[in-house]
Amino acid sequence: MEELARGIPIILEWIAGNETCKEAALKESYACVANNSKCIDVIEAPGYRCNCTQGYEGNPYLKDGCRDINECNATRFPNSCKGICTNTDGSYDCKCPLGTHSGDPKNKECVPQVKLVIGICISIIFLIICISTLLIKIQRMKLEKEKQRFYDQNGGHILYQKIISGQVNTVEIFTEEVLKNATNNFDSGQKLGAGGHGIVYKGILRDNNVVAVKRSNFLHVTDAEEFVQEIIMLSQINHRNVVRLIGCCLEVEVPILVYEFISNGTLSYLIHGDSRRYASLKLRLRIAQESAEALAYLHLSTNRPIIHGDVKSLHIMLDDSYTVKVTDFGASRWLSNEAVEQIAMVQGTRGYLDPEYLQERKLTEKSDVYSFGVVLLELITGKKAIYRHDGDGDFESLAGSFLRAMEEERVENILDTSLAGASMEALPLLQEVAKVGSMCLSAKGKERPSMAEVTDMLKAVRIAWRDLLVSSEYNVTEVFVDSSEAPPSGNPSSAVFWTPDMQSLEVETLR
Known part of the structure; x- marks a missing residue:
């Protein structure tokens, strides 16, 4: 009762008024x-x-x-x-929350709603697919427009009209997709060589025809009609010692050129590579004459004479029978009406460049003659255009060393005397070829012979010394002394003939 000591608690209920x-x-x-x-x-x-x-x-x-x-x-x-x-x-x-449900969320927990989640996911995926498809379609439309722009810019419509009208039947227009399929999307394993102008790939077309696909780093098409005319003229070159242009792809920014495939490597590899000991004098002289014939044809036999502009042993290919195929017109020029082409920037390869061209920036047929003279020296000396004296000394120019040897009447010191035979019977023959080389290397272009004259001189040398070349001492297998050491017949593998030494191979272009 102590709690009630202070009083009894009262509960009061308030009532307002006394009415309802x-x-x-x-x-x-x-x-x-x-x-x-x-x-x-x-x-x-x-x-x-x-x-x-x-x-x-x-x-x-x-x-x-x-x-x-x-x-x-x-x-x-x-x-x-x-x-x-x-x-x-x-x-x-x-x-x-979204994706969950409950019969009475005020009193019961919300649980995941599987069907809704699946529906939302499917909707999102469908939306993504639709957006991706639309973007891909837009990208393809842009790509097609770009391809069409390049195609028109490079004269594709002009060339196509000439083909369907029957005016041209020597060149084929390839799509980029066809060339990608032929080269496994320009796979590095298909690469044959690379250089300052671009990369060369081996390609196999749908008809199993093997070709060389050449992607240029640059090729400036300033006049579409003139460019198409040059393509047509190159495709119409018909000489057994010149690589044939098969076609081109014009729907890319820089046109891709397609050439016949040459399987047996370069002259440079033949005389400077592992197979050097197999190259006989007879074969070397035949290669020299065929190379000269090819250049003479380019200078004289086409509708508009062509200056190669970068003649060197690396640009002289050899087929299965070691027949010459001059290639790589990376620095080539169509000869102008004045018979001289003014060049703003020097193109070519050190050791082969015409000194007159270096001074005057004027490219003529005689520039090719000078470069061929260096190739001729490579054939009879076994040395590279730029070589180390005594193997480990300073680098020297083959042309300079040879001309000094000629002046000092000691040319036999620079010749590859192993080609003359044990008794040196062929030394006079080598000296005659050396004289042809010295004429090609004259300081002034007007003093050099034409390539047609060089061809005649080499032919005369081969005829005059024919008995010596076919004598028992020289009547050996033209390339391989010991068949057990020779590469297998047929198409040699690229591992044998396409070597690191060929990495400076440049792409054939027209400019």
């Missing part, structure tokens, strides 16, 4: 003045009581006494919502 809610509402003294309040009739006694409506709390007897209850307050109402709670005026919303 309906009656009180008509009077100015109505007590339930708060918004969101309600009137409740008291049953036990006359009068009424005011309460805030559901979702509100406060004093209903004051004008703004009833305030919204925030049912989303997790501290006051921890179990009001099992999903995402959003408070509203006088109430609240409870929804499950």
Whole structure:
């Protein structure tokens, strides 16, 4: 009873007025003045009581006494919502997160909705596919437009019209896709050589025809019609010692040229590579004459004479029967009407460059004659155009060393005397060929013979010394002394003939 010592607790219930809610509402003294309040009739006694409506709390007897209850307050109402709670005026919303569902999220946990998730994922994937397809289509359209632009820029429509009209039947137009398929997308394993002008690839066309596909680093087409005419003329070159142009691809920025494939490597590899000991004097002289004939043909026998511009042993190819195929017109020029082509920038290879061309920047047929003279020296000396004296000394120019030897009448010191035989019977023959070489190396172009004259001189030498060349001492297998050491017959593998020494091989272009 100690708790009651201070008195008995009393619970008071307030009652407003002594009338019903309906009656009180008509009077100015109505007590339930708060918004969101309600009137409740008291049953036990006359009068009424005011309460805030559901979702509100406060004093209903004051004008703004009833305030919204925030049912989303997790501290006051921890179990009001099992999903995402959003408070509203006088109430609240409870929804499950996306991808989940519940029969009553206010009282039951939300669980994953598998079908919805799958549907959303499929929709997203479908949207991605549609966007990707659209982007690919747009990219292809851009690529096709770009290909068409390059095709027109490089004169493709002009060449095509000439082909379908029957004016031209010596050149074929390839698509980039065909050449990619032929070279395994220009795979490095198909690479035959690379140089300053571009890269050469081995390609196999759909008809199993083997070709050399040459991608240039640069080839400036300033006049589409003139470029097409040059392509046509190159394709019409018909000489057994000149590599034949088969066709071209014009739908790329830099036109790709397609040539016949030559399987047996270069003259440079023959005389300077591992097979050097097999090259007989008879074979070397035949190669020299055939190379001279090819250059003479380019200078004289075409509608518009062509200057090769970069004659060297690396640009003289050999087929399966060791027949010469002059190639790589990377620095070639069509001869102008004045018979001289002015060059802004020197092109060519050190050791082979015409000194007159270096001084005057004028490219003529006699520039090719000088370069051929260096190739002729390579054939009879076995030395490279730029070589080390005594194997480990300073680098020397073969042309310079040879001309000094000629002046000092000691030319036999620089010749490859192993070609003359044990008793030196062929030394006079080598000296005659050396005289032809010295004429080609004259300092002034006008003092050099033409390539046609060089061809005649070499032919005369071979005829004059024919008996010696076919004598028993020289009547050996033209290339291989010992068949057990010779590469297998047929098409030698690229591993045998395409060597690191050929990495400076440049791409045939027209400019």
